[in-house]
Amino acid sequence: MNQIGGLIFLIAVFLFSTFLNWYVFQSLKTLIADLESIKVRNFSFTVYWVVFTGITFWVVFTFYSIFKAGEISTEHQQVLNVFLTLIVTQLVCVIFLFGEDIVRNFQAGLSYILNGKEATTFPSRVKWLSIVALTVSLVPLTSFVYGITKGKYNFTVHKETLYFDDLPEAFDGFTITQISDIHAGSFKNYEAVRKGVDLAMAQNSDLFVFTGDLVNHYAEEIEPMLSIFKEIKAPYGQFSIIGNHDYGDYGSWDSPEEKVANFKKFKDQHKRLGYRLLLDENVKIQKDGQEITLVGVENWGVGFQSKGDLEKALEGTSKEEFKVLLSHDPSHWDREVKRNSNKIHLTLSGHTHGMQFGIETPILKWSPVQYRYPNWAGLVEESGRYLYVNRGFGFHAFSGRVGIWPEITVIELRKK
Structure with missing residues (x-):
């Protein structure tokens, strides 16, 4: 500004x-x-x-x-x-x-x-x-x-079961645990963080994904909690992507070289966590001789840095493959993903935090963030393509949560 x-x-x-x-x-x-x-x-x-x-x-x-x-x-x-x-x-x-x-x-x-x-x-x-x-x-x-005082540590599990005609038989019942937006620099109560991580591990999912914003500004913010988050393991691996905060664009730097070094250190932190960082690329998840494709892009968001290259990330994939995309900002799904000719069955995002303030009941779902993001929390579907927006694990700016609790998502894939 x-x-x-x-x-x-x-x-x-x-x-x-x-x-x-x-x-x-x-x-x-x-x-x-x-x-x-x-x-x-x-x-x-x-x-x-x-x-x-x-x-x-x-x-x-x-x-x-x-x-x-x-x-x-x-x-x-x-x-x-x-x-x-x-x-x-x-x-x-x-x-x-x-x-x-x-x-x-x-x-x-x-x-x-x-x-x-x-x-x-x-x-x-x-x-x-x-x-x-x-x-x-x-x-x-x-x-x-x-x-x-309490709400920001009220970790809540949200479960969704999604049905697809073209899901490979071997992946019927396959589960994915997602967390997003840790914002490590905001946490001070590490015991509360451990309880959230324990809850994520207790889901015993086949695959674990993290959809960006590991830190607020600096790579070292995650270091006090490395030993906690690296405990998350899944049989088919742990994968992650970059969020808008992870580039260090909102931090203070003495030189461009210092910022570059921070970003390199940030990527190294993912290795220390045991997460494979997907940088505009895809990987095959194989089970019983069949496979699905996990795609990960760098941050792409309306009003934020749009570094992600979806076409590059999809290189080597076919329209027939079953694909799950990790993309931090849900606006990416609206602008590029849901109408892409190379069908992406499920996109997992975060970013909005549900603005950490709102009302969610069976009758009413409201948050001020909806005036910026039409898809700001939970599941949405269009023409058989799904987007799920995680409400975030951590918090930023306002160090609390009112009505929109920190989330651990579990997605179960089923074949129709």
Whole structure:
């Protein structure tokens, strides 16, 4: 982001936060309006504005530090946690207050029409509605607190069984465990990570795949957990690809050579993990004299670096082969994969994290990320070609998960 764009963003954050602070302040004024002690009221108002204005400046300064450093540190993440928790909590409160203001303005307008200007009065805020607004706001507040402390380690297994006419007989019942987006630099609780890895290993799948974003910025971020993730083994191998964060594009480098060395080290880390890194290439998975083709591309994404070369990765394959593609960004499936003349039966992606915030129930599935990615979590099918988007194992920027839990995916292939 250039300097002018960054300045506009910082001003927008300050103004928006101040607006929310002012609106929520209306609830506080309504609740304590009946207090007899003016000193108590003024003290409460002063404390409110000192605290929330201080948080606003703290957040703006943090965004400035992120722009200046070019990366999001652990300390930055803590501030972003406070910012997102506060913003969502205040927005819920403001929805009630804004609705009330619409009614109040309508009542005042109707009074003006019926009674004239002199007899028009503007209705006061209703105390009970402010109580409801603040009470309901406790729901997102507690949800974010849980998501920051516990939810980001609430590893959940999602299972899908997919049926294909042309799946080789030997692979009927073949299982694939997928994890994605470890973002190793964000983890501090390694015991929690081990529990997630143990859960992945407990699926006892035939094949293991990792679909990118091993680190946030630097190759060494995975080193404290190498011994944990290298425990993942599968009878037919462990395979991985590159995500947009893995290139080091979001890190700070003293020289181009330092960045190149980091990327070389990153690729070496996959060897140490025991994962075969697929770089625009394919490999045959053989079982009982039959085979399927596993294809892996470098990152290709709309709005992100598009280094992946699908045609190169498919070299040597035929249209008749059963193919599984590993591609980090699900936008790749929309743009290049699902209509490719060389049919790819199943694509496994990650990248979106489900934005680490949303609602998933049997009735409702929503996350803000859906306005950027139409296929942001779970399974989608078009003309017999499937995409599965993993919700991510780790977290980044916002170091928590609210409603969108870290995922371990198990895909079972079946022959119709």
